[in-house]
Amino acid sequence: MNDRTIIEVIPNPLVRSMPTWVPPSLFKKRFTATSHPKRMHLNESPYPPSPSVIDAMKKACEAVNRYPDAHWQALVTALAERTGIPAARIVLGNGSDELIASAGRIALMPGDTVIAPVPSFASFAKAALINGASLRAVKVRKDGACDVEAMLEAIDETTRLLFLATPNNPTGAMLTASEVRKVAMEVPETCLLVVDEAYHEFAMQAGGEDPLPVLNTRTGPWVVFRSFSKAYGLAGIRVGYGICGSEEVVGGFQLARNAFTVNAIAQAGALAALQDTEHMESIVAAMATERERVSAGLRGLGCETFPSVANFVTARTRLAAVDVMKALEARGILISRLSTKGFENHIRVTVGKSEETNALLSEMRKILEA
Ligand SMILES: Cc1ncc(COP(=O)(O)O)c(C=O)c1O
Incomplete structure (x- = not known):
């Protein structure tokens, strides 16, 4: 298939305009x-993953004639214990990538703008463009961390979504808690603040600060995305989670998601992985x-x-x-x-x-x- 046939077959011009089709x-x-x-x-x-995770996934295979728990109760309860955030403020996704796409769906309308670091994870740009929003890409600092000051300056009344990544992919640099605090305080309440922490566990190992306490002081909407794909070695089962600033933000993700996202084997594997820190x-x-x-x-x-x-x-x-x-x-x-x-x-x-x-x-x- 070449570009010409895509143009003929796919009616939605936003999909056709996506830059990274391979x-x-x-x-x-x-x-x-x-x-x-x-x-x-x-x-x-x-x-x-550890043997206990593989065992849990094998056991889950025995019951795959049933749909998975649509509300991921065991896993969100365990995540609530781990993070100190109530289970009602946690949402799961088929990888954190799915949650990034959902953030675009729940925050954006055509004509809005999205602020994201560059270079960074390609899905941020995709979340903007596929929803008809335009992307303001703000170059990272020399040390590779998100340029918090420049990102805040790029905000205007059309900005509905701002992506921070800490540590940022591909540079690997993380932000301090006071830098996250500045963003949390200054991003307007009309804008969803996403903090992508797919590499959270590596940041903690390197002596980084957990951004949750400072984000908890933000009154506007926010969500932190974390993943089982990296430190937990579970990229193949696709589990990511979002820790949301309020139950209303969770509600947005719930409205936008597919009914049974995160399959039963993945839920069992992620739960067992959390128990084997x-x-x-x-x-x-x-x-x-x-x-x-x-x-x-x-x-x-x-x-x-x-x-x-x-x-x-x-x-x-x-x-x-x-x-x-x-x-x-x-x-x-x-x-x-x-x-x-x-x-x-x-x-x-x-x-x-x-x-x-x-x-x-x-x-x-x-x-x-x-
Ligand atoms: C910064 C960042 N965010 C999100 C993801 C998506 O991870 P997953 O969908 O596997 O949870 C990745 C994957 O490489 C990433 O680097």
């Missing part, structure tokens, strides 16, 4: 480059050690790195990122690159096991010295 033929080529590539491109965990924490600690090896190794090869606290490192290389990516792919290593204008030489590498770091650095040396 033809399936390209995906096919990418994933057949080698049979077992090292997956350092999607910020996944290199470790499987030790497993998650040991993996996050291992990732932190490996992250420093990746960063130092890339710097040793002459690259400039952003100071990341997450499970990935973004680095500026002397070569075009697309060429580095292709060369690594031919050697069986998948990485990602930044598509933002001005960042053409930036690659993003997901932290893996130590043998993956070794392979990456050794192949990078050959590519950069060729």
Whole structure:
């Protein structure tokens, strides 16, 4: 299928105008480059979930003739205990990505504006454009953190949604609680404030501050998104959650969502993962050690790195990122690159096991010295 057939088949011009449609033929080529590539491109965990999580999911399989709990009661109760936020203020999604899309659906009308950092997670732009809103992308600071001052300045009376990401993907930098407080206080009440914390557990391990206490002082609408995909190693079952500022904000997400989002196996797996914090924490600690090896190794090869606290490192290389990516792919290593204008030489590498770091650095040396 090419662009022409999409234009003929899809009536909605907002869908047709989405910038990042990749033809399936390209995906096919990418994933057949080698049979077992090292997956350092999607910020996944290199470790499987703990045995108790796998057992819980197997057990849940026995009852999949039934629909899942549409209100995720066991999981939101456990999340309420963990976060200290009442269960009635927690909403679940099929990955936090689904919640990002829902935030766009509940906050936006055509003609509104959305403020988001750049470079950052592509779904923020998608949430804006697919709802007919325009995106004001505000460049991150030199250290890679969201530029809070500039984002606040970009707000006007048409702004209905503001995305903060801490730590930000792809730079890996986090905000302090006082920076989040400034946003929480100054974003108008007519604007939904979203704080994307998909890498929350990594930020905590690195000594970051939990933004929930300061967000709790905001009177306008807000929501924090977290994920089981990263630190908990459960990307494949798709569970994310939103901690909302009020039950009214939860109500918005409930109205916009599909009836049985988050399947029964995923709910069981996420619940078991929450009960095995030790497993998650040991993996996050291992990732932190490996992250420093990746960063130092890339710097040793002459690259400039952003100071990341997450499970990935973004680095500026002397070569075009697309060429580095292709060369690594031919050697069986998948990485990602930044598509933002001005960042053409930036690659993003997901932290893996130590043998993956070794392979990456050794192949990078050959590519950069060729
Ligand atoms: C900043 C950020 N937010 C959200 C997501 C979506 O995560 P998931 O849908 O797997 O919960 C990602 C995934 O990479 C991300 O990097």
